[in-house]
Amino acid sequence: MAMLLVPGFMLDADLWRDVVPALSEFGPATYADLSQDASIPAMARRALSEAPSKFVLLGFSMGGYVAREIVRHAADRVTALILIATSARGDSDVELNRKAAIAGQAGSAVFKGLSRTAVVSSLHPDNAERVDIVARIQAAGQRLGGDVFRRQSLIDRRDERDDLKTIRCPTLVIAGEQDRLRSRTEALELQQGIAGSDFEIIEHTGHMVPMEAPQRLAAVIGEWLEQQRAGY
Incomplete structure (x- = not known):
């Protein structure tokens, strides 16, 4: 068995730093690089x-x-x-307006780094003062830089809810207890749309589940993978 781990917006392999060691029994980890491409399909092809x-x-x-x-x-x-802290919905009107604003600005000048306010909004309220997590997220943004910020900000996310039924592999959907960026409803849409999928909530986390609760996340994933390996 092997694992392919795909990060989120303006993040890289460091997202998984504290999760992967606890999952080593399930094989070596490969990390997808989302920094090179300007569309979801192109990112997928590169990762594959x-x-x-x-x-x-x-x-x-x-x-x-x-x-x-x-x-x-x-x-x-x-x-x-x-699937962790994610959605199958397309871009909202707010997101489309934000994209239009970014598209109207020249080059990568729009990117000044990820602000503390933006980063904290992705965390559970009790983790707002976790300077270690805030610093890691901001450091990833600095490593990736303005060009990647622009490309990733302008990526089209289509509504996939009607396509979820085509996914046939064993699937686990995981949500953060107080994710303010991706709602519980969105997570449940995924779970309900993918036949036979399972659903777990990681308590005391916001959106950044792999950084806020890596050991609990790894335990949930490890237990579920054991069940799949045993044929349950």
Whole structure:
């Protein structure tokens, strides 16, 4: 068994730093790079070109859209799918307006780094003072930079709710207890749309589940993967 891990918006492999060691028994980890491409399908194709022949697929937030595209491209290679803090909805009017504003600005000048206010909005209220997490998220933004911010900000996210029924592999949907960026309703839409999928909530977390509660997340994933391996 192997794992392919797909990060979210303005994040990289560091997102999974504290999760992967606890999942080492399920095989080596490969990390998708979402920094090079300007569309979900292109991101999926790049990730597949660098992935093992078969793998467990984990997608976080925007990475959940990429993960589902990977399943559509290569369902025979995905042994199990884990979707974390993500959605199947298309861009809202607010998101479309934000994209239009970014598109109207020249080059990557729009990016001044991820503000503390923006980062804190992705965390559980009790984690707002976790300077370690805030610093990690901001550092990822600085590593990726303005060009990646612009590309990822302008990516189209189509409404996939009617397509979820085509996903046939074992699937686990995970939500943060107080995710203010992706609602519980959105997570349940995924779980209800993917036949036979399972649903778990990671308590005392916001959107950044892999950083806010890596050990609890790894425990939930590990237990579920054990069940799949045992044929339950």
